[in-house]
Amino acid sequence: MNAWEKVNMARGADRPTSQFYISAIFDSFVELHGDRNFRDDQAIIGGIGLLNGRAVTIIAQEKGINLQEKSLRNFGAVHPEGYRKSLRLMKQAEKFGRPIVCFVDTQGAYCGVGAEERGQGEAIARNLAEMMQLKVPVISIILGEGGSGGALAIAVANKVFMLENAVYSILSPEGFASILWKDSKRAEEAAEAMKITASDLFELGIIDEILPEPKGGAQNASSEMAERIKEKLENELNHLSRKSEDWLQKHRYKRFRKF
Amino acid sequence: MLKEIMEKKKVQVKKGKNNRKMPKVDIPADMFTKCPGCGKGVYRKDVESAKKTCPNCGKLFRMSAVERIALIADEGTYVPFKNDIKHADPLGFPEYEAKLSKAAAASGLPEAVVSGKCEISGEKAIICVMESKFMMGSMGSVVGEILTSAIEEATERRHPVIIFTASGGARMQEGMVSLMQMAKVSGALAKHNEAGLLYITVLTDPTTGGVTASFASLGDIILAEKGALVGFAGRRVIEQTIRQKLPENFQSAEFLLERGFIDAIVDRDNQKEMLAKLLKMHK
Numbered sequence: 001m002n003a004w005e006k007v008n009m010a011r012g013a014d015r016p017t018s019q020f021y022i023s024a025i026f027d028s029f030v031e032l033h034g035d036r037n038f039r040d041d042q043a044i045i046g047g048i049g050l051l052n053g054r055a056v057t058i059i060a061q062e063k064g065i066n067l068q069e070k071s072l073r074n075f076g077a078v079h080p081e082g083y084r085k086s087l088r089l090m091k092q093a094e095k096f097g098r099p100i101v102c103f104v105d106t107q108g109a110y111c112g113v114g115a116e117e118r119g120q121g122e123a124i125a126r127n128l129a130e131m132m133q134l135k136v137p138v139i140s141i142i143l144g145e146g147g148s149g150g151a152l153a154i155a156v157a158n159k160v161f162m163l164e165n166a167v168y169s170i171l172s173p174e175g176f177a178s179i180l181w182k183d184s185k186r187a188e189e190a191a192e193a194m195k196i197t198a199s200d201l202f203e204l205g206i207i208d209e210i211l212p213e214p215k216g217g218a219q220n221a222s223s224e225m226a227e228r229i230k231e232k233l234e235n236e237l238n239h240l241s242r243k244s245e246d247w248l249q250k251h252r253y254k255r256f257r258k259f
Numbered sequence: 260m261l262k263e264i265m266e267k268k269k270v271q272v273k274k275g276k277n278n279r280k281m282p283k284v285d286i287p288a289d290m291f292t293k294c295p296g297c298g299k300g301v302y303r304k305d306v307e308s309a310k311k312t313c314p315n316c317g318k319l320f321r322m323s324a325v326e327r328i329a330l331i332a333d334e335g336t337y338v339p340f341k342n343d344i345k346h347a348d349p350l351g352f353p354e355y356e357a358k359l360s361k362a363a364a365a366s367g368l369p370e371a372v373v374s375g376k377c378e379i380s381g382e383k384a385i386i387c388v389m390e391s392k393f394m395m396g397s398m399g400s401v402v403g404e405i406l407t408s409a410i411e412e413a414t415e416r417r418h419p420v421i422i423f424t425a426s427g428g429a430r431m432q433e434g435m436v437s438l439m440q441m442a443k444v445s446g447a448l449a450k451h452n453e454a455g456l457l458y459i460t461v462l463t464d465p466t467t468g469g470v471t472a473s474f475a476s477l478g479d480i481i482l483a484e485k486g487a488l489v490g491f492a493g494r495r496v497i498e499q500t501i502r503q504k505l506p507e508n509f510q511s512a513e514f515l516l517e518r519g520f521i522d523a524i525v526d527r528d529n530q531k532e533m534l535a536k537l538l539k540m541h542k
C-alpha cells in the first residue's frame with residue numbers, strides 16, 4: 001500500500017475507532033466527562049479502566065461511527081475544552097499514580113471560531129508542556145489519523161506506537177499540497193512526499209514501534225488487533241511502571257529532545 | 260556581528276529594490292515605502308525614526324530580528340549564542356536547500372530565529388527573536404534547536420527568557436520533524452518553569468500555527484504588539500470550515516486581549532521599559 005492508500009484506509013468508514021478498542025481492551029471502563037470550565041468535548045473520550053486489573057487513565061480521540069455520532073463528536077476534531085479535559089484527567093492520573101494510555105485518531109484540532117476564541121493554541125501548548133512533566137508512564141498509540149498539533153497534544157509520551165496502516169502528519173496531505181503547491185488536488189503526491197506512514201516515521205525515529213495489522217487492515221480482524229494492542233500495553237506498562245518518576249520525566253524529555 | 264548584519268542589510272536594500280514602481284523618476288525608490296495598513300506611500304525615514312510605525316495611520320511595520328534587538332537590548336550588551344546551523348532535510352524535499360539559501364539572502368540571517376544574552380536597562384536576560392523574513396519565521400529542526408538550547412542555557416544559569424515570536428508555524432518542508440519541535444521547545448520551557456524562572460513572550464505580527472500552539476502561549480507573562488495577527492488556524496482555513504467571512508479584527512492582539520489570552524498590548528516606545536520593569540520585579 002502506498003501512503004495515499006494508507007490515508008484512505010486510516011479514514012475508512014469501517015476502520016475500528018477508539019471506542020471499540022476501549023471496550024475490547026479494558027475492563028470496567030468508567031467514562032469521566034468535562035473540562036470543569038466550559039463543556040464536555042465528545043471528540044475526546046476520557047476515563048479510567050482496568051488493564052488486567054491495573055487501573056489506567058485512558059484519553060482517546062473518537063471520530064464516531066455513524067453520521068449522528070460523528071456530528072456529536074465533531075468527526076474527532078477536538079476543541080480547546082477537549083484538550084483541557086484531557087489534561088485534567090492526566091493530572092488526576094498523576095495524582096493517583098496511574099499510567100496514562102492515549103489513543104490518537106483525529107484529522108487535527110478543530111479550526112473554527114469558538115476554538116480560536118477559547119484558545120486552541122494555548123490549550124495544545126499547555127498539554128505539550130504539562131505532558132512532558134508527568135510523573136507517571138504515558139503511552140500513545142496512533143490508531144488511524146494523527147493530524148498535526150491536534151494529535152501531538154495527546155502524544156507527548158514515553159512510548160509512541162503506531163498501527164501499521166495509520167498515518168501521522170504535520171498537516172493533512174490536502175492542506176500540505178494546497179500550502180506548498182497551491183493545489184489541493186495533488187494530495188496523493190503530497191502524502192508520498194510527507195513521510196507519514198508508520199514505516200517512514202519509524203525510520204525517522206518519530207515513533208518507537210509499528211504494531212502490525214491483520215491482513216488487509218485492522219477492520220478485517222478487529223478483535224485480533226485489540227488483542228495485539230492489549231498485549232503490547234501490558235508489556236510496556238510492566239516495564240515502565242517499575243521506573244522512578246524522575247526516570248520517566250527524563251526519558252520523555254530525551255525522547256523529544258533528540259529531534 | 261550585529262553591526263555587520265545591519266550594514267550588510269543596508270547594502271542589500273539599496274541593491275535589491277528597483278525603482279520602477281514609483282512614478283517619480285527623480286526620487287530614489289527606497290526613500291518611500293508603502294504602508295501595509297493604510298496603503299499610502301510614506302517616507303521610509305519617517306517610518307524608521309518612529310520605530311517602524313506608519314506616520315499616517317500608526318500601523319506597525321514588521322521589525323527584523325536585528326532591529327528588534329537594537330530596540331530592546333542595551334547598546335553593546337547583546338552577545339549571540341553560537342549555534343551549529345546544520346540543516347536537516349528529513350523529507351529530501353525538492354528545492355528545500357535552494358529555498359533556505361534564498362531565505363538567508365532575504366533576511367541576512369542563517370535561520371528564522373536568533374538567540375543570545377543581553378541586558379535590558381541593566382537587567383540580564385536571554386532573548387530569542389524570530390525573523391519573519393526567513394521563510395515566514397517557520398519552525399524546523401534548527402529553529403527548534405536554537406530555541407531549546409537557549410532555554411536550557413537559561414535554566415542552567417537561572418536567567419529569565421524573553422522570546423519575540425513571528426512565525427507562520429511549523430515548517431512544512433521538514434514534515435513531522437518540524438512538528439516534534441513543538442514538544443521539544445515546550446518541554447524545555449516546562450523545565451525552566453519548574454525551576455521557578457521567568458519566561459516572557461512578546462507576540463509580534465504574525466504568530467500562528469504550531470508556534471501559537473507551543474512556546475508562544477506558554478509565557479508567564481504574554482505581551483503583544485498592537486494589530487499583530489495571533490491565532491492557531493489560518494484565517495482562510497477557518498472561513499472554509501465555517502463557510503462564512505470572519506470579522507476584520509478576528510485573531511488580532513486586541514481580540515486575544517479581550518478573550519483573556521494575553522496580558523497586555525505594549526507599544527514600541529514602552530517595550531524596553533516594560534520588559535525591564537518586569538525583569539526587575541522578578542529578581
Ligand SMILES: [Zn+2]
Binds near residue numbers: 295296299317
Ligand atoms: Zn499607514
